Amino acid sequence: xFVDEEMRYRINAFDWEKGFHSAxxxxxxxxxxxxxxxxxxxxxxxxxxxxxSKYHTYQGTADLYVYFIELxxxxxxxxxxxxxxxxxxxxxxxYGKPLRQWLTQQCIEEIMDFGDLPxxxxxxxxxxxxxxxxxxxxxxFAAVEVETLDFADLSLYAREHQFTVNQxxxxxxxxxxxxxxxQDLLAxxxxxxxxxxxxxxxxxxxxxxxxxxxxxxxxxxxxxxxIAQDPRSxxxxxxFLVGRDVKRYQTLNPDKFLIFxxxxxxxxxxxxxxxxxxxxxxxxxxxxKDWKGDNWAGRKPGxxxxxxxxxxxxxxxxxxxxxxxxxEIAQVGRFTIDQENIFGDTTTxxxxxxxxxxxxxxxxxxxxxxxxxxxxxxxxxFYRWKRQYMAPLPIRTIDFADPADVARHDxxxxxxxxxxxx
Numbered sequence: 001x002f003v004d005e006e007m008r009y010r011i012n013a014f015d016w017e018k019g020f021h022s023a024x025x026x027x028x029x030x031x032x033x034x035x036x037x038x039x040x041x042x043x044x045x046x047x048x049x050x051x052x053s054k055y056h057t058y059q060g061t062a063d064l065y066v067y068f069i070e071l072x073x074x075x076x077x078x079x080x081x082x083x084x085x086x087x088x089x090x091x092x093x094x095y096g097k098p099l100r101q102w103l104t105q106q107c108i109e110e111i112m113d114f115g116d117l118p119x120x121x122x123x124x125x126x127x128x129x130x131x132x133x134x135x136x137x138x139x140x141f142a143a144v145e146v147e148t149l150d151f152a153d154l155s156l157y158a159r160e161h162q163f164t165v166n167q168x169x170x171x172x173x174x175x176x177x178x179x180x181x182x183q184d185l186l187a188x189x190x191x192x193x194x195x196x197x198x199x200x201x202x203x204x205x206x207x208x209x210x211x212x213x214x215x216x217x218x219x220x221x222x223x224x225x226x227i228a229q230d231p232r233s234x235x236x237x238x239x240f241l242v243g244r245d246v247k248r249y250q251t252l253n254p255d256k257f258l259i260f261x262x263x264x265x266x267x268x269x270x271x272x273x274x275x276x277x278x279x280x281x282x283x284x285x286x287x288x289k290d291w292k293g294d295n296w297a298g299r300k301p302g303x304x305x306x307x308x309x310x311x312x313x314x315x316x317x318x319x320x321x322x323x324x325x326x327x328e329i330a331q332v333g334r335f336t337i338d339q340e341n342i343f344g345d346t347t348t349x350x351x352x353x354x355x356x357x358x359x360x361x362x363x364x365x366x367x368x369x370x371x372x373x374x375x376x377x378x379x380x381x382f383y384r385w386k387r388q389y390m391a392p393l394p395i396r397t398i399d400f401a402d403p404a405d406v407a408r409h410d411x412x413x414x415x416x417x418x419x420x421x422x
Contacts, residue, residue: 013050016075024075026077027077027078028074028075028076028077028078028080028134029075029076029077029080030076030077030080030081031076031080031081031082031083032072032073032075032076032080032081032082032083033082033083033084034068034072034084034085035084035085035086036064036065036068036069036072036084036086037064037065037068038063038064038065038087038125039063039064039065040063040064041060041061041062041063041064041095044064048060051067055067055070055071056070056098056102057069057070057098057099057102058098059094059095059096059097059098059099060095061094061095062095062096062098062099063087063089063095065084065086065087065090066090066095066096066099068084069084069086069090069099069130070099070102072084073106073132073134076134077134078134078135079133079134079135080133080134081109081131081132081133081134082130082131082132082133082134083129083130083131083132084129084130085119085127085128085129086127086128086129086130087125087126087127087128088113088114088115088126088127088128089126091128091174091175091176091177092174092175092374092375092389094388097172097173098172100170100171100172100173100174100175101172103132104137104167104170104171104172105137106132106137107132107133107134107135107136107137107138108130108131108132108137108138108141108167109131109132109133109141109142110129110130110131110141110142110143110144110158110162111128111129111130111131111141111142111143111144111165111177112128112129112131112143112144112146112158113128113143113144113145113146113177114126114127114128114129114146115145115146115147116378116381117146117147117148117149118149119149126378137167138167139166139167139168140164140165140166140167140168140180141164141165141167142158142162142163142164142165143162143163143164143165143177144157144158144161144162144163145161145177146161147161163179164179164180165177165178165179165180165183166180166183169183169187173392174374174389176373176374178373182373186370186373189366189370189394190392190393190394191394192394192396193394193395193396193397194394194395194397195391195392195393195394195395196351196390196391196392196393196394196395197390197391197392199353199358199395199397200351200352200353200358201352203315203318203350203351203352203353204349204350204351204352204387204390204391205315205318205349205350205351205352205387206328206346206348206349206387207243207328207343207344207345207346207347207348207349207350208240208258208260208309208311208313208343208344208345208346209309209310209311209345209346210258210309210310210311211284211299211300211309211310211311212280212283212284212299212310213345214280214283215259215277215280215283215284216258216259216260216261216309217240217256217257217258217259217345218237218256218257218258218259219255219256219257220255220257222257222276223237223257226272226273226276227272229271229272229275230270230271230272230273232269232270233270233272233273235270236259236260236261236265236270236273237257237258237259237260238257238258238260238319238341238342238343239254239256239257239258239340239341239342239343240254240256240257240258240342240343240344240345241254241256241342241343241344241345241348242256242344242345242347242348243327243328243329243330243344243345243347243348244327244347246325246326246327246334246335246336246344246348247334247336248332248333248334248335248336248363248419249335249336249359249363249416249419249420249422250336251336251420252325252336252338252340252342254342258343259273259276259277260309260316260343261273261277261307261308261309262308262309262312262313262316263303263304263305263308263309263312265305265307265308267305267307273307274307277306277307281306281307282297282298283297283298283299284298284299284306284307285297285298285299285306286298286299286300286301286302286304286305286306286310287299287300287301288301289301318350318352319341319342319343319344319350320341321341321352322337322338322339322354323337323338323350323351323352323353323354324336324337324338324350324351324353324354324355324358324359324362325337325338325342325344325348325349325350325351326348326349326350326351326362326385327347327348327385328346328347328348328349328384328385328386329347329378329382329383329384329385330382330383330385331381331382331383332365332368333362333363333364333367333368333371333385334363335359335362335363336359336420337354337356337359337420338350339354349385349386349387349390356412356413356416356417356420357398357409357412357413357416358395359416360412360413360415360416361395361396361412363416363419367393370393370394371383371385371389371390371393374389374392374393375389
């Protein structure tokens with residue numbers, strides 16, 4: 001129809017049949033190699049309609065490079081070879097799920113992952129090299145985790161360090177480049193108990209996003225002054241910390257406070273806080289939806305007043321319950337128990353449980369091992385301990401009718417209590 005023709009004209013899709021007639025008549029290219037462009041989904045706009053209709057790998061939040069992978073393989077003739085250097089985020093990101101599903105039907109020959117090594121010196125890109133042959137899928141492929149750029153020959157390094165990955169064992173949820181022994185161990189562990197999401201009844205929550213911490217996060221001196229001016233100010237002021245303040249088993253001692261101005265607040269009831277926030281009013285204003293231009297001085301659009309924090313935080317009451325709190329960016333699990341109704345920023349998460357048994361499991365080397373095989377890794381060996389990675393991991397449940405199981409539970413709790421006391 002007219003809309004399709006108009007869309008094709010605007011996107012200016014390349015006609016491979018005409019542009020490379022002889023190659024396409026021969027069944028496709030012998031080889032496709034490259035470094036595809038990286039364009040975030042926010043900038044793709046109306047082109048998404050075209051991608052959705054043309055690509056199996058389409059996902060609304062996918063980066064443009066995802067479609068370049070599918071197209072590159074499609075352009076090969078039978079037996080041809082594809083190889084891209086591309087960001088490794090597709091292996092674990094939510095937007096990579098359709099791509100992972102599609103890749104399980106391809107003949108992967110090798111994936112070489114460079115982790116956080118500075119392959120491109122001007123940017124941290126977390127690259128990998130993906131090699132695919134146009135052929136039916138096989139049971140296994142070779143993988144290499146490159147740990148240094150100090151080598152004379154990459155192909156020689158790959159041969160010396162490669163291991164075998166069972167392609168048949170990979171699913172669409174997340175891909176782990178692990179040898180078959182590790183894959184078998186991970187599969188065994190995942191069949192144990194129930195998921196963390198079930199264990200805490202879905203209560204895995206990220207910290208408070210104010211949209212402008214400079215206004216809402218205050219020190220003790222400012223807190224005391226606001227309460228002295230109006231005692232009701234104390235109702236809105238909460239102890240507050242960031243992820244780097246959270247350590248394994250350690251008592252939390254926040255030295256900052258949060259003006260927790262939730263949506264629906266009657267600011268007239270808190271004159272001292274209103275007066276304090278007024279100095280930031282221009283920077284706190286939500287951008288109107290019909291605003292044109294890039295230079296809005298305030299916060300993003302949303303159904304909130306200028307004096308309210310940006311997010312609704314419907315689960316806010318969970319912060320004022322005993323809970324487990326943990327750092328979102330960490331090399332190993334950094335979990336501890338909070339009994340003091342502490343609020344955290346977006347670099348923290350909370351779990352709606354104060355189980356010491358659970359705390360011991362989460363802080364264990366075993367849990368970090370499990371997590372490291374599912375989470376995206378960032379520079380310096382740090383992981384992003386996000387809900388999407390945490391929720392599906394297994395927690396060994398206890399059968400309290402079994403004395404041996406009760407003994408295991410009590411032993412764990414005893415050790416955790418020693419750590420908390422220390």
